[in-house]
Amino acid sequence: MYNFVVWNFRSNDLTTRDAVAQRVWPDPVLRWVWVLSPTWGSCSLAEISLDVDADRDGVVEKNNPNKGSWKWGPNGHGAILLVNCDSEWTIKKKVDICDLVLCLSADLKDMSRMLLRTRGPSQLPEGYKLVMHISQTDSEGIRVFQSRIRRVLSQEVPYVGGVAVTEFFVEGLRFPDKDFDGLVTIHLSVLEPIAQDFPETPIFTDKVVFRMAPWIMTPNTLPPVEVFVCSVSDNYKFLKDMKKLVQQSGYKLTICHEYMNRGDRWMQDEIEFGYIDSPHQRFPVVLDSPRDRELGEFPYEVLLGPDFGYVTRVPLHEEVSSLDSFGNLEVSPPVTVNGKSYPLGRIIIGVAFPTTVQGRNMTKVVQDFLWAQKVQEPIALYSDWLCVGHVDEFMTFVPAPDRKGFRLLLASPDAAYKLFRRLQQDGHGQAKMFDGLGDTEEIPLDDLLSNTQLQNENSYVQSCIDWNRDVLKRELGLDDDDIIDLPILFKLLEENYRAAALYPDMVNMIVLGKNLGIPKPFGPKVNGRCALEAHMCSLMEGLGLRCTFIDDFASYHKKLGEVHCGSNVRREPFPFKWWNLKL
Numbered sequence: 001m002y003n004f005v006v007w008n009f010r011s012n013d014l015t016t017r018d019a020v021a022q023r024v025w026p027d028p029v030l031r032w033v034w035v036l037s038p039t040w041g042s043c044s045l046a047e048i049s050l051d052v053d054a055d056r057d058g059v060v061e062k063n064n065p066n067k068g069s070w071k072w073g074p075n076g077h078g079a080i081l082l083v084n085c086d087s088e089w090t091i092k093k094k095v096d097i098c099d100l101v102l103c104l105s106a107d108l109k110d111m112s113r114m115l116l117r118t119r120g121p122s123q124l125p126e127g128y129k130l131v132m133h134i135s136q137t138d139s140e141g142i143r144v145f146q147s148r149i150r151r152v153l154s155q156e157v158p159y160v161g162g163v164a165v166t167e168f169f170v171e172g173l174r175f176p177d178k179d180f181d182g183l184v185t186i187h188l189s190v191l192e193p194i195a196q197d198f199p200e201t202p203i204f205t206d207k208v209v210f211r212m213a214p215w216i217m218t219p220n221t222l223p224p225v226e227v228f229v230c231s232v233s234d235n236y237k238f239l240k241d242m243k244k245l246v247q248q249s250g251y252k253l254t255i256c257h258e259y260m261n262r263g264d265r266w267m268q269d270e271i272e273f274g275y276i277d278s279p280h281q282r283f284p285v286v287l288d289s290p291r292d293r294e295l296g297e298f299p300y301e302v303l304l305g306p307d308f309g310y311v312t313r314v315p316l317h318e319e320v321s322s323l324d325s326f327g328n329l330e331v332s333p334p335v336t337v338n339g340k341s342y343p344l345g346r347i348i349i350g351v352a353f354p355t356t357v358q359g360r361n362m363t364k365v366v367q368d369f370l371w372a373q374k375v376q377e378p379i380a381l382y383s384d385w386l387c388v389g390h391v392d393e394f395m396t397f398v399p400a401p402d403r404k405g406f407r408l409l410l411a412s413p414d415a416a417y418k419l420f421r422r423l424q425q426d427g428h429g430q431a432k433m434f435d436g437l438g439d440t441e442e443i444p445l446d447d448l449l450s451n452t453q454l455q456n457e458n459s460y461v462q463s464c465i466d467w468n469r470d471v472l473k474r475e476l477g478l479d480d481d482d483i484i485d486l487p488i489l490f491k492l493l494e495e496n497y498r499a500a501a502l503y504p505d506m507v508n509m510i511v512l513g514k515n516l517g518i519p520k521p522f523g524p525k526v527n528g529r530c531a532l533e534a535h536m537c538s539l540m541e542g543l544g545l546r547c548t549f550i551d552d553f554a555s556y557h558k559k560l561g562e563v564h565c566g567s568n569v570r571r572e573p574f575p576f577k578w579w580n581l582k583l
Contacts (some may be wrong), residue, residue: 046120048130050188050206052079052112052170056579058279060115068207070183072583080278080579081142081184081210083172084110085285085309095310106306109281111145111169114208116188122161127193129200130157138184141212143171157188172212175311178368182212213276214373214578215285215311217331218571219345220511221399221406226252227512228568230261230295235555235566242510242517242567245548249512256298264294265556265566268392269325271299273570276309277578284570285309289326290363315363323350323362327390327565328383331376333397333406334576337477343576346476347376350383350391359384375578379475385464387498392564394465394488395472396507398516400543404482407543410469411507412485413458419487419535420445423524431524431531433503437553445524454491454502461490461499484539487532500560504553506536508562510569516540519562520549 054064054077070078085095088106116130124130133154134142146168160166176182187207191200227246231239239255246253256267264270272287288299290313304310315324322328332345347370352359361384370378383389394411423431429446448454472478489502501508504519523532530549537547556566 046124047118048120048188048190048204048206049117050132050186050208051115051117052208052210053279054079054208056080056279056577060113062117068185068209070209070211072579072581074580074582076579078579079112079208079210080213081112081170081172082110082213082276082278082281083175083285083309083311085276085311086110086283086307087304087310088306095304107171108169110283110307111171112210112278112280114144114168114170114186116157116166116168117164118160118166119163120161124159124190127200129191130159131155131189131191131202132157133187133189135185138186141172141174141180141182141184142186142210143173144186145169145171170210172210174212175215175369176212176372176374178372180212180372182214182372182374184210184212186210211579213278214375215274215276215287215369216344216373216574216578217272217274217329217347217376218573219331219333219406220397221333222571222574224249224251224512224569224571226254226570227510228254228256228267228570229566230256230265230267232258232261232263232265232555235265235552238550238552238555238563238566241548241550242563245510245515245517245550246512249515251512256295256302260295260298260302262294265559266293266295266325266327266561267568268327268565269390270295271303271568272326272329273568275573277573282573283307283309285311287326288312289324289329290314290320290366291325292320313363313365313369315365318363318365320363321360321389323360323383323389324366325388325390327388327392327561328362329370330391330395330397332379332476333399333404334574335404335476335478337475341582342377343581344376344574344578347378348391348395349378349380350386350389351380352384353382356384360389374583375581379471381468381471382464383468385461385499387493387496387500388560389498390565392508393501393505394468394507396509396511396564398511398540398543398545399514404478406482408472408476408478408483409486409507410465410483411488411490411501411505412465413462413489415485416487416489417449417455417458419531420449420524423526423531424449426526428524428526428531431526433524434522435525437522440522440553448489454489457492457499458489460492464499486539487535501557501562503532504557505562506532508564510563510567512569514544515546515548517548517550517563517567519557520551520553522553 049063051060053060054067066077189202190204192203193200229242275284286299286303328350330348334343334345351361383391386393396409397406400407430444432442432444434440434442486507490499491502504521506518510517521532523530540547
């Protein structure tokens with residue numbers, strides 16, 4: 001038996017106790033461990049604390065009481081972890097999470113710091129040890145490094161006597177997904193020996209919780225950073241017009257040349273730009289679509305790099321369709337719906353109509369990934385009625401100086417017929433669609449308006465768009481005044497009886513701040529000016545937006561795509577921090 005004195009820091013008094021030699025008492029509230037050893041001759045205090053940036057200010061504070069849990073919101077708490085999905089390698093490119101050892105110090109800034117703070121005697125009693133441990137499930141989502149060496153599921157941590165700080169770096173390995181809520185826990189335990197041939201038992205455990213940062217999309221209302229287009233054998237005119245527009249808008253243009261795109265011009269369909277964010281680091285991350293065509297190597301071989309991440313979802317047991325291309329993946333500006341705020345907007349995808357048995361859908365593995373990010377709750381629209389099947393064929397968003405800060409633009413056959421009938425009534429019935437194109441049959445307005453079959457087809461198309469209009473109004477909290485109808489007609493293709501734009505689809509535009517790159521529609525000319533262009537300008541100029549019409553007829557429109565399909569824009573991140581979202 002030994003007699004010793006313990007200083008009670010709570011009551012500030014002295015207490016005398018008798019105890020068996022070499023005994024430990026954990027204090028779970030203060031996270032101290034009282035240790036008695038005959039070799040010390042008295043009771044000593046070993047203070048042990050595993051610390052993270054639980055208050056999300058970029059500083060690893062000491063013993064935050066909320067470090068072992070995670071809470072959303074501006075008054076929330078819990079540490080944040082980035083998926084280390086960029087590549088610091090310049091010779092043989094690979095995503096950094098493929099590294100089992102920490103080879104490059106630049107990697108450290110992509111990881112979250114975790115500190116083990118200890119204060120106490122020079123050593124723990126014989127047989128006692130510190131062990132850091134992670135569950136098998138959580139270990140699939142993170143790695144922990146110390147001095148460039150990766151730690152395994154359960155591994156002893158050397159106890160450093162006196163006052164010491166041991167630094168660890170935690171690396172995220174996977175994004176939230178259907179089978180992973182994004183939360184991971186790291187434990188640190190003091191193990192006590194019971195008897196020979198018996199395993200040690202934990203007598204004190206400290207823990208910290210991280211949440212993996214979600215992948216976040218950026219809407220048209222955020223400022224552009226960089227524009228991407230492909231150079232192919234027949235799009236010289238399109239490329240020339242795009243270069244001029246981007247230059248005038250003051251942004252960077254990156255051209256993917258034929259040696260890389262191998263004839264694939266559909267830049268929008270291959271990738272979607274987003275980003276990941278934490279208090280200590282933020283960088284763009286490209287989501288690579290599962291379409292796997294000629295542009296398939298571009299996101300990995302060209303975009304992936306230092307502070308530029310890469311992620312993809314590959315369906316193993318699902319058939320990939322056109323709806324998996326990312327012209328079918330958009331995001332709204334921030335909205336408030338029935339009192340619920342979506343400060344990062346809402347993701348929009350296109351699927352088959354709910355009652356359709358044989359319809360095409362975006363693969364489940366991609367949908368699951370989008371839903372699992374939580375911060376941009378998706379909306380599913382009906383897009384399978386289109387030949388290509390992408391939501392960007394009938395809708396987009398543009399910035400606006402009033403109301404909600406944006407307008408939803410919708411393709412509208414009704415608006416087209418209304419405009420064309422007014423022109424006919426004004427005596428312009430012989431004005432021709434596709435005037436001056438040469439290799440395309442010109443259609444007088446009188447003939448177009450008397451085409452009963454075309455009218456029936458567009459009545460069907462309008463009903464499909466109206467169904468989506470109602471969904472968007474409900475899910476985005478929009479009024480009719482938040483929506484602008486663009487005059488666009490469609491036709492149904494004989495091979496599959498799905499719709500495609502009759503003339504260049506003006507809703508399929510690129511938005512660069514206040515400059516819009518719009519497919520040149522080649523509408524009927526009135527007083528020497530295209531009536532469709534004039535109408536479009538009148539609608540957009542009232543919002544302070546400038547229209548530039550780009551000729552994509554031969555190189556994109558005839559191939560069932562337009563300006564938006566053939567381009568992509570990386571934009572600045574939201575100023576709003578995702579962890580402040582109220583969920």
